[in-house]
Amino acid sequence: MENTNLNYKNIPGWNSDADPENEPTYPMKKYTGDDHARLNWKRPPLQTPTAEILKSIERPNLSATFGTPVPPSGLSGMIRRFAFKFDESEYGHWLNLLLADRVNVVEGVIDDLLHGHVPNCFAEEGWKAEWKYNKKNVVKKVVKVALLTAAVVFLFTKNKEKKSKNIFGF
Amino acid sequence: MLAMNYRGPYRVRIAHKPMPEIQHPGDAIVRVTRSCICGSDLHLYHGMVPDTRVGTTFGHEFIGVVEEVGSEVQKLKVGDNVLVPFNIACGQCAFCKQELYSNCHESNPEATAASGIFGYSHTTGGYDGGQAEYVRVPYADVGPTVIPDWMDHDDAVLLTDIYPTGYQAAEMGGIKTGDTVVVFGAGPVGILAARCAWFFGAARVIIIDHVEYRLEFAKKFAFCEAYNFKSMKDPVLFLKKTTDWFGADVCIDAVGCEAEGSPLQTITGRKLMMQAGSATALHWAINSVKKGGIVSVVGVYGPTDNLIPIGNVVNKGLTIRANQTSVKRLLPKLIGHIEAGHISPKEIITHHIPLEEISDAYRIFSDKLDNCIKTVLIPPSARK
Numbered sequence: 001m002e003n004t005n006l007n008y009k010n011i012p013g014w015n016s017d018a019d020p021e022n023e024p025t026y027p028m029k030k031y032t033g034d035d036h037a038r039l040n041w042k043r044p045p046l047q048t049p050t051a052e053i054l055k056s057i058e059r060p061n062l063s064a065t066f067g068t069p070v071p072p073s074g075l076s077g078m079i080r081r082f083a084f085k086f087d088e089s090e091y092g093h094w095l096n097l098l099l100a101d102r103v104n105v106v107e108g109v110i111d112d113l114l115h116g117h118v119p120n121c122f123a124e125e126g127w128k129a130e131w132k133y134n135k136k137n138v139v140k141k142v143v144k145v146a147l148l149t150a151a152v153v154f155l156f157t158k159n160k161e162k163k164s165k166n167i168f169g170f
Numbered sequence: 171m172l173a174m175n176y177r178g179p180y181r182v183r184i185a186h187k188p189m190p191e192i193q194h195p196g197d198a199i200v201r202v203t204r205s206c207i208c209g210s211d212l213h214l215y216h217g218m219v220p221d222t223r224v225g226t227t228f229g230h231e232f233i234g235v236v237e238e239v240g241s242e243v244q245k246l247k248v249g250d251n252v253l254v255p256f257n258i259a260c261g262q263c264a265f266c267k268q269e270l271y272s273n274c275h276e277s278n279p280e281a282t283a284a285s286g287i288f289g290y291s292h293t294t295g296g297y298d299g300g301q302a303e304y305v306r307v308p309y310a311d312v313g314p315t316v317i318p319d320w321m322d323h324d325d326a327v328l329l330t331d332i333y334p335t336g337y338q339a340a341e342m343g344g345i346k347t348g349d350t351v352v353v354f355g356a357g358p359v360g361i362l363a364a365r366c367a368w369f370f371g372a373a374r375v376i377i378i379d380h381v382e383y384r385l386e387f388a389k390k391f392a393f394c395e396a397y398n399f400k401s402m403k404d405p406v407l408f409l410k411k412t413t414d415w416f417g418a419d420v421c422i423d424a425v426g427c428e429a430e431g432s433p434l435q436t437i438t439g440r441k442l443m444m445q446a447g448s449a450t451a452l453h454w455a456i457n458s459v460k461k462g463g464i465v466s467v468v469g470v471y472g473p474t475d476n477l478i479p480i481g482n483v484v485n486k487g488l489t490i491r492a493n494q495t496s497v498k499r500l501l502p503k504l505i506g507h508i509e510a511g512h513i514s515p516k517e518i519i520t521h522h523i524p525l526e527e528i529s530d531a532y533r534i535f536s537d538k539l540d541n542c543i544k545t546v547l548i549p550p551s552a553r554k
Contacts, residue, residue, distance in 0.1 A: 013513065017341075044309070053279055104223055
């Protein structure tokens, strides 16, 4: 790629925010000393939990506000509750949460089916857009999946043939 | 109401959800008129952020009209057009008092390292986001800011995250007049960081990426040099050479956990998830900056560990500055730059897409289809 020299001093806004006094800059700049009072600031009014809220064991209480739309539930919820027994430095916390996320995906599909909705994965994954703008990639993926499926079917039927031969002692 | 609904990695759809309600006296309900898909939303979309629950609505970049306010809200009134910073901040804790609004301690019970963010998993508080028709906005008197009458709403929506994040990336670099600044990543934030670096008096700005159309755009929009790391053997060596074997004064990581460029990082970080994403850009930044230089990190990483050359940080005497952006702190200055004609962030928007086409919108942005740089979603009520 060709790069050109330019008179950078003519760039709109050039040097307008340069300030030798601005050092150290954010995030250290506005230190107030209030840190030494620790968590003893005047707290905002506290939101009342209307759903189960999981809390990090690295803090003594819930924050004054939090989100409530998707509380933990089902098997993934049980894994999440277990994850929150670990502190934020431990793999037991984060890896269990990732595991819960994957379990939750399966729960989501089951929940859809129970509600009479068959998830349209092609639409949800945006394949219409991929087809519109990148047909080559779609074709590549279809060929890959077809080859993989053919290989699996071939191996499966081959094994089956071997097994059925063994039953008859050949 | 209609809202984006996460169903699993690479699967999102539009769905009907209950209207949000006031749950705290400081809350407001905002009718969304524009929301964006952010590069960091892709980490959620790709299933890389722990505690991303099925049914969650993403979206931390949005503007809208105040529909309802809680009993303690004094600064906003119904009908106000507001831009809503992505950070949820109480304005009262020790961190907010230091203008560390992105480090508020009263907005996220589920992790102490991260503060509340709209629509960004339960690791940041479990709030629903703005890729919806309506959204609950906590601490409405603190973050939300009335949009000036003269401002284009496409500029306003970019003031909720990426323009401030680009600016803060440059600011944290402590750029001095005459400095050479290298930005890793020509996504929306990297492009804006490159542009904002000039405000601090940079004499040379270089951007590094591998997506050719984005490099072309960056060169024009940010007046910077743009290089494709796939066209060079070693970007660190290239940067040393082009800075007279000295190293850049400031390096900015505007990529985060889904960086390309190193097979080891890609396999261990993105494919096997044995580390908190691929830290290639941060690795290059540390190794490309001069001794005693500053590395500014705004790229998003996961909560566990990453492989970076920390020994080089020590041996080179580097300063690493990093944070989520304190949007509210920066708004007056950044609005001023738009008003003065120094920058028009909306120029980076390439796609306006109806909210109902959310699945396609995510695919377009994630796969960089149709030369996409920045996508804005428009809910049906805002199109009438």
